[in-house]
Amino acid sequence: MAKNRVSATVNGDAVEFLCETQQTLLDVLRDELRLTGTKEGCGTGDCGACSVTVDGRLMCSCLMLGVEAQGKSIKTIEGMANGEALHPLQRKFLEHAALQCGVCTPGMLIAARSLLERNPDPTEQEVRYGLAGNLCRCTGYHKIVEAVLDAAREMRGA
């Protein structure tokens, strides 16, 4: 099968990869670039486990083709911490026990970061609706919502 050559930026690094036309951005991240932090829960845009940002916009990477990444800047969970320093959301998820199996966690964190960029001071309901595209089967969402609200508070310096 003929492959396409694609250049993009992933977590700030210039990357080039070859992909089949039908391969999704998720397939490319996981199988070609070996960035397996982004998860596949459904492959149909229904679970949010594959959430990444593309030029700053929150996307399901399973709904975008690898070839569409040409020239774009992709951010994944692997680029969320700043070296030693975890992102406040990552820290708050740990402190609030907001993860169990952890398979939804990368997508949840990426979606939560995107939510707080758009709305730094969300209500509980806004967090719940903001994360409604991200399924978690383990936690019942309680501690996730608490962690996001607490991280928002800290990030606002409140």
Added chain:
Amino acid sequence: MSTMVKYEEKPLKIVGTRPIRPDGVDKVTGRARFAADYSLPGQLIGKVLRSPHAHARIKSVDTTAAQSLPGVKAVVTRDDFADMPSEFAAAGELTINFRDVTRNMMAREKVLYDGHPVAAVAAISESIAREALKLIKVEYEVLPHVIDVVEAMKPDAPLLHEEQFTDGVTPKPDKPSNIAKRLVFARGDLEAGFKQADIVVEREFNTKPVHQGYIEPQACLASASEDGQVELWTGTQGHFVFRAQCAKVLQMDVGKLRVVPTELGGGFGGKNNIYTEPLAIALSRKSHRPVKMVMTREEVFRATGPTSGANVKVKIGCTKDGRIIAAEAELNFQAGAFAGSSVGMACPCTFTRYDIDNVKVVGHDVTVNRPKVAAYRAPGAPIIVFGVESVIDELAKTLGIDPIEFRLKNAAKEGTQTYYGPKLGPIGYIETLNKAKAHPHYSAPLGLNQGRGIATGFWFNIGMETSSRLNVNEDGTVTLIMGTVDVAGGSRASMAMMVAEELGIAYDRVRPVIGDTTTLGFNFITAGSRGTFAGGMAAVLSARQAIERLRQRVAQIREVALEDVLWKDGSAVPAPGSAKQFTPMSLVEIARMAGKTGGSISGQSEINAQGAGPGFCTHIVDVEVDKQTGAVKILRYTIVQDVGKAIHPAYVEGQMQGAAVQGIGWSLNEEYFYGADGVLQNPGFLDYRVPVASDVPYIDTVIVEVPNPNHPYGVRGCGEVSIIPPIAAISNAINNAMGVRLRSQPMSPPVVLKALGEAAGGKSKG
């Protein structure tokens, strides 16, 4: 020989605190490796061809064209696997039969459900593997199928297994049946009991199968070498049990198969069984390359086990003042394509919250043309408890007794004789009822179209075979190797906490890891809420053995008797009052000298843990019903649960909250839709709707701690029981709000709307 370790009350430094889980940082940074994240050089991708029919005889399978497609390295069909005779084994909470295991992983004579595997290929890329599947020609003779459990029980129903005669009836039936088994549990004199009753309520309930809905689809990676050794990485709740099952169906020595459990992306009972693992191993053997297989979400829904759908009947009789005298239930559970549903677990859970003299519970395990069911958190119990707790609610309402008061009048307590065998030990059921009653939630005001419901649950919890090893490293840090998979509840954290408590060292000095099957003796699967109970017991015993050896070492160094050395706060100190005084030695000091004083120090334990303490809980839920749409909104939810002892309270709360929200999804939204052709119509998260964050409120948790006398820290196991009450609690709340009583699940908007319409038309009851 079984092991119980006595509970000792003592001051605690670490147990009961909330440290960060050892697997946490890897999970928030994307570093944690789940099965699908593993790859090996030269690996192939394996894919499965699945039946498009609910029931058909396989006339032929022709793989010639697929095999000659460039890039295809191996194809396997039924011919590549040995037939297995009927032979039973335990796997989690359910029992498996190897005759069926081998037929479920790869159909033999017939396909029995939409999605049943018929062939598998391994190719150099996923796209080639998919292409190859299209080239496999299967000739089917389509047979009539049956999806519904009541239909399947009829004598003229399409038959799944010609050789299946109902077990448990005498004389042995002369005709085969879809009813694989009949179970009866009874105590007292039912008829006399019902005669004494002032009021008797009898109702019928129907539930749909629901899926565990773990977010990580099944995945595995197998590598077989030419000398017969095999390595397998897989997401499993029990790698030793997977090893046993794979070795059996592939007819290989257990010792030749090394199973490495990867980080597990949710299981809830659904990852107790092998699916693609033996296929991957067979493909790897044939192709001489590693083979990776990852299920799609569609495959997960079509072919992995949900829990049973069921038809149940409940009849309860009580006196005017609310004392239950007699209770009877019939449980008809779908097993899916092969016998072995959770009905055997559900029967004893039916009434075991109440002290009732006259009880009879009859269960039927029924095969239907659906995927073979698997365990799902407190398997079977939510289904029957929906019926029982609804009838209890109706009785209380009819008698004008407060529903918690009604339950208190009948509540099981220490010494209550169960109808399935044992007398109950110390339990916390009454405590959960009293705490629920006193909770501000229970007396908070309600608005228009709002209602409150309560329901309760009981779950056994289990112990079983467990082993662990604790190595004291040369710098005094400790490695704890466990054989029970951390199914995400945080058992690694809680075991490390118990070990740190025992040794008297800081939590972060203990590194807990799950060992692969080559590192420890057999461990049963993590099921039945046994992880922290049995795994914890084994870890504590390993720590105690290590302490004994540390003391021995100090006795030798200081030239004193063992009794003169006491272990306290992480150091060996002279026993008080002993004539032999010496300078204490810390764990670090002893560890540093270990090489020169006799070699490294470790502790080990192999046990069959018994004495798991049953768990009880009481749930309170407030709902609001939208009269226009029929949508039910959960306004407030409170769980009161006896966990014995919460080693890590935040992770215990997480178990309670997660279980309740699964129960909420089960109640309101989740169901499978099969077409008239027996094909599953909603194999995806779009149409199989699990709860999202905006569907639920905060879930309040109240932890009750009535220690389990058979665990060193009083642990009962807490992972399952809170999935039991939600369906009943929500149905009771809907009744409280609107006066209608729903006796089928899910209580989705169309169902609720219809019930409201019927009630308005004067047909209301309940």
